[in-house]
Amino acid sequence: MGFRTVIVSSHSKLEYALNYLVYKTVDEVKRIHIHEIHTLIIESTTVSITSALLAELIKQKVKVIFCDEKRNPSSELIPYYGDSISYQRINEQIKWKENIKHLVWQKIVQEKIKQQAYVLSKKMPDEAIILSNYAKEVELDDATNREGHAAKFYFNRLYGENFSRGSSDKINTFLNYGYTLLLSQFNRYIVAKGYLTQLGIHHKNPFNPFNLSCDLMEPFRPFIDSKVTDLSEDNFKNKLISFLNHPVYIHGKKQTLIHAIQIYCSSIFLALNTGKIECIQFLESYE
Incomplete structure (x- = not known):
């Protein structure tokens, strides 16, 4: 179970690599182990995110919240299925x-x-x-x-x-x-x-x-x-x-x-x- 709430609030790209969320901007690259993430909040509409990362976040039961142009939560990612039962x-x-x-x-x-x-x-x-x-x-x-x-x-x-x-x-x-x-x-x-x-x-x-x-x-x-x-x-x-x-x-x-x-x-x-x-x-x- 993750413990971090990660907020992405500026123009950037999010990718998946070797069980890490990779955060990329023009100036920097950061990596966060997905096991550490409890909730990911995409606060800016200028964020790009790969389908590979979304699939892995769902697989590892990370809550993903998307915000609108006013930076208010507007939707979230929910899997079709929870656990095996x-x-x-x-x-x-x-x-x-x-x-x-x-x-x-x-x-x-x-x-x-x-x-x-x-x-x-x-x-x-x-x-x-x-x-x-x-x-x-x-x-x-x-x-x-x-x-x-x-x-x-x-x-x-x-x-x-x-x-x-x-x-x-x-x-x-x-x-x-x-x-x-x-x-x-x-x-x-x-x-x-x-x-x-x-x-x-x-x-x-x-x-x-x-x-x-x-x-x-x-x-x-x-x-x-x-x-x-x-x-x-x-x-x-x-x-x-x-x-x-x-x-x-x-x-x-x-x-x-x-x-x-x-x-x-x-x-x-x-x-x-x-x-x-x-x-x-x-x-x-x-x-």
Whole structure:
């Protein structure tokens, strides 16, 4: 499993040679061993990349994210198949029971609201208590939409009464970039385990190829929310990327955020396959 997030942000050519990613510009040539790369972000539209390198990156399960002309993530490279037991995994996924999916979604929404309360608790303990009460009110499959009510209260307290998630301001730019990075990590792990990102447990948008990823990432959004207030426009992308290796606690142990996502997803799959909802592992704390 790689550990580097590599960003290519200027005119260059990327090639494959002897298990290395070769980065070439007019002035320099650099090599990075592919085993070291966890995520490759092609931030500039002036980058050329060979099909041989793309094929090898897919083979070695490196997440590749492409950005548009505004340097915002716009697409990613996903293999047709994950591991050697994809057929078995997809069969499992199709057979997940509706009542278990509803229970898992209830836990996910409860945990998302608890994580929002955790973010507020550092500066607004009274408001955090209100959010904690919202979490207790979440019904099966969140039938009463506590998630939506909690989100409005939470964002207005965190970023101000005039904040709206639909606006094109600085905070929303930071959030959108951070959420996209999160989504790519969930996509990467779900596909690597052999499951389909298209088949969600709650999200069922036929035009969304990442329904399952969108479901599972929800409790991790508040982590990004907590980090964007201190960012500036000239460094927010690198800072948000660095947070993928930020230390967090899950299942009583210190892990990077990337590894915590993997632990969490594995526990979700176990719950969906066995019905043991209590085995789900969520983030416990972070700085």
